[in-house]
Amino acid sequence: MNDIVTRYLDTWNATDEALAELLATHWSDDCVYVDPLADVHGRDAVRATIQAVRTQFPGFVxxxxxxxxxxxxxxxFQWGLGPAGEEPVIVGFDVVVLDADQRIRDVRGFLDRVPA
Known part of the structure; x- marks a missing residue:
């Protein structure tokens, strides 16, 4: 499962070209992503959510x-978001559920620490 978490974080860090490939390879067609700020269904909606976060936090990983x-x-697992090599500004906690093909089907996310 460490590998799927790595692929999950790789997806959130991906450039636009790599993002589509990572979603197609590691996320199911009917994936769901829910956190306090998003409730989306399908790869296209997940891609749009990731792109919005990347736009809001340029240079963060x-x-x-x-x-x-x-x-x-x-x-x-817990994750951090912040400038590369620095203490994360945002910390969250996600639960990832896989489908029978070991692809991400469902993500439930929580935000543990956010800036004021």
């Missing part, structure tokens, strides 16, 4: 914070 806890077809 998503990184893993701590260990991945996984069982069955799901994993939970």
């Amino acid at each position: 998503f990184t893993s914070v701590g260990e991945v806890d996984a069982h069955h077809q799901q994993a939970r």
